[in-house]
Amino acid sequence: MAGLELLSDQGFRLDGRRPHELRKIECRMGVFAQADGSAYIEQGNTKVLAAVYGPHEMRGSKSRGLHHKVLINCQYSMATFSTGERKRRPRGDRKSQEMTLHLKQTFEAAIMTQLYPRSQIDIFVEVLQADGGNYSTCVNAATLALVDAGIPLKDYVCACTTGFVNDTPMVDISFVEESLGGPQLTVAVLPKSEQIVLLEMASRLHVDYLNKVLKTAVKGCKDVYVILDEVVRNHVAQIASSVGSE
Amino acid sequence: MVKEVITAKCEQDFIIESVKADKRIDGRELNESRVMHITFGKTRGCVLCTLGNTRVLSQVSCEMSMPKAAHPTEGSIHINVELSPMASPVFEAGRSSDLGIELTRVLEKCIRDSHCVDLEALCIVAGEKVWSLRVDVHVMNHDGNLAECAAISAVSSLHHFRRPEVTVAGADVTVHSVEEHDPIPLSLHHIPVCVTFALFNSGQQVIADPTEAEELASEGRVVVGVNAHQEICMMHISGCTPLQKEQVQRFVELAVNRAKYVTESIKTNLQHDEQNRSSKNLVGFAKDLQTDKILAVQIRPQRVFVPPPQVSTEETVSTDKEVEMTDEISPPEKEVKVLLYGPKTAGIGEGGASQWETVDLSIEDNITTSVEKNIDLSYDDESEEEVVTLGAEDLQIESRESDKNDKAKQRLSRGWYAKDAFFGGW
Helix, strand or coil, rough: CCCCECCCCCCEEEECCCCCCCCCCCEEEEECCCCCEEEEECCEEEEEEEEEEHHHHEECHHHCCCCCCEEEEEEEEEEECCCCCCCCCCCCHHHHHHHHHHHHHHHHECCCCCCHHEEEEEEEEEEEECCCCCHHHHHHHHHHHHHHHHHCCCCCCCCEEEEEEEEEEEEECHHHHHHHHCCCCEEEEEHHHHHHHEEEEEEEHHHHHHHHHHHHHHHHHHHHHHHHHHHHHHHHHHHHHHCCCC | CCCCCCCCCHHHHHHHHHHHHCCCCCCCCCCCCEEEEEEEECCCCCCEEEECCEEEEEEEEEEEEEECCCCCCEEEEEEEEEEECCCCCCCCCCCCCCCHHHHHHHHHHHHHHCCCHHHHHHHHEECCCEEEEEEEEEEECCCHHHHHHHHHHHHHHHCCCEEEEEEECCEEHHHCCCCCCCEEEECEEECCCEEEEEEECCCEEEECCCHCCCCHHEEEEEEEEEECEEEEECCCCEECEEHHHHHHHHHHHHHHHHHHHHCCCHHHHHHHHHHHHCCCCCCCCCCCCCCCCCCCCCCCCEEEECCCCCCCCCCCCCCCCCCCCCCCCCCHHHHCEEEECCCCCECCCCCCCCCCCHHHHHHHHHHHCCCHHHHCCCCCCCCCEEEEEEEEEHHCCCCCCCCCCHHHHHHHHHCCCCCCCCCCCC
């Protein structure tokens, strides 16, 4: 495996983290003026921008509107400079289309869609730098943007990608850990009820280990939740103080 | 713009309500899958898999190409999913829909990313020539659970495929034809199988192998890719119903059981095909064409004209008036024999002999096994039961007394598919 040891004998990962340790998360809300809600998040070196428009009237053909719930329109794109090798197409390739689809499925389960029939909510996410856990970072960013836009959610949606090396689940894996193979489990969770809205797994993992990895992944999501919640509270407090209320 | 299948609200509600009562519209148990058939084509790597009414055909092909710079000693595998417009009114030609993308990614994850095919074994000259495999998956009919059917089809076609033998002498690469050298099978590590579940009742109830109607009525879908070694190769859960961790465990357990059965069945089918090929028996789809049965087995009450019977067992009924099956008569289902084909599988009647074109072939059968019908003549007070045996003449086949020469000629004239389709193999 290229001479790299993903987990040292002392129990440290390549970047010096413990297996259950998340990367440093930094985020800001309300980064765009035009959008109804926006957020910027950094998880380690993975950087994602998210913008939310809506709920608004149907754009394009009106017949796409759903009579019993809101239509969620997602777009996942990766900046051409986000990866080591320059990307030719920022979106439209099969992986991006799949990501788009997964984002849509995730937020359809989390947004209270029945409140806005015949309307549309647009969620745009752009990966500025890809260093592993792209999907989870995008979900976290989109959640913050949705909160910023004031769209009713059942709960925060927090996502986390977990790897599995030497019988040890490793939370929030980076690009190097991702690319060296091994199973990867991505979950998007509503943290308060611990309900899973999206679960995605690739590569091979024995059934017996599933529970262990899943537990770690859900724990990782709850850790993300704590951070996101704090950011949201600070942001709201700041806005409240700037408009003069207590 | 993509059209969507529209189902009536009442139909969806009916499905949801019946699942709540542990019932399904097609009479299956909640965790029961539809009958699966794997049929191998005449060419290597061609497989038709059917799961109920869902049909998927896949074909593997290979060509020599340059390897990627990052992996100079590895061949490649490309999966292409074609949702043909004939499979469903929703599918459009030449457009990759969400379903198409999802299905492609499911297969890619299940087969390519789980390292099912040994890619290093596809290397011919390191850094210069490798085999690149292409799996074309064609959906022929969509009746739900495409992922499972497509995965079975794709994996079995990879197992069925043989690539040509090559010899490398210095810089020369010779590809041997089929006649020169027996082609060699791919080296596969395991058989990954996808299993689909549909979620109902806010995730409390799961049904295995959903049909299209059930998929549309469901709250979410779970696709689990497992192999016989109990390894999860891929998993995808999505939908509008959040789940608990314990439920995920349950799906995986169910999927593992199903995968065991499916892999066994793939293996026995492959063995069977191998035996047929080595013993020069019929291979290819031709042998599976049934010409002596019609497919519809439904019987509706209708007016029938019963001519004066010539043969009878106990009592001759000498009436030539029209017998009307009215509402008073017990429904005809009761008179038709119920045939048990296996556990939980039964049919009503055999459908009778086909009267289409190939009718001449089955004349002999008609004469020997005449159709028996019990007609309840309940307009009589005593309501006797009469057994009327209908001979072949009742089926209005005129040329029943065909001599053997004639029949032989007809046999020969049955050439609407290639003759050598019967004798396959390399």
